[in-house]
Amino acid sequence: MASSLPLNVDEIRTTLATASLGHPLYLYRDLPSTNREAFRLAQNGAAHGTVVLAEYQSGGYGRHGRPWFSPPGLNLYCSVIIRGMGLKTSLAQWLSWTPLVSALATVEAVQQVTSVSLTLKWPNDLLLLQRKVGGILCESLFQTPADPAIIIGIGLNVNVAREDFPEDLLPLAASLAETSKQPIDRNRLFAQLLLELEHCLIELQSHGSPRLRQAYIARCATLGRQVRVQFTSHDQVTGIAEGLSADGALQIRTQPVHSSSHQMPLLDVRAADVIHLRE
Secondary structure, three states: OOOOOOOOHHHHHHHOOOOOOOOOEEEEOOEOOHHHHHHHHHHOOOOOOOEEEEOOEOOOEOHHHOEOOOOOOOOEEEEEEEEOOOOOOOHHHHHHHHHHHHHHHHHHHHHHHHOOOOEEEOOOEEEEOOEEEEEEEEEEEEOOOOOEEEEEEEEEOOOOOHHHOOHHHOOOEOOHHHHOOOOOOHHHHHHHHHHHHHHHHHHHHHHOOHHHHHHHHHHEOOOOOEEEEEOOOOOEEEEEEEEEOOOOOEEEEEOOOOOOOOOOOEEEEOOOEEEEOOO
């Protein structure tokens, strides 16, 4: 596959149609982590909508600090600073829904620019044919109660060739390039991603989560599946993912310990690793 065109701020701005996201936009050739740099900027008062974008991350990480494969010049690694909850949502709802709507926005942007249809693995993994093509990592910052901030970190495998993934990731990871004979224009994709993210955040701010919840459910590959839920306490449960609560929690119908006709109550899962089990 031909090499991917480099990221370029002027190229991004030719199609960037946002009111706030990407204003300002910082593009780096190399960073340890876009989330760490955005967190530093937010601590120093960076405005809502500030975006950090990098061609390469030497220390990219995902949930629970797991390393994120970040080869140079091929993918999207970015972090967006979001401030202000808005009117229609509580702090708890804002914090719980932002990762989910960020994943939804990324899927919508991919669909718009590449016509590739991705699905969502709760809470915020992006799947292509059941393999992970991207993920979201949100980190919150509370310097003052009146001005909470969220750093939305997005990693998306765009033009990396399948054979270039480390061997241990081959069964698990995917790239948008697998569906395209031509390199994907990352500048255009990134501009669309910021626009879709802005639309989702405005919807959350103005109308709360109901319509976003329905859009997420329509894209969610976890619902209806048998899953294993692993909590940070190392406890785990197995059951069927039946729904999504009003605050974005995954609702699991656990399997009874002893076989009986008694139906187990729904368990709301808000923070855990969810593994899709083979059907």
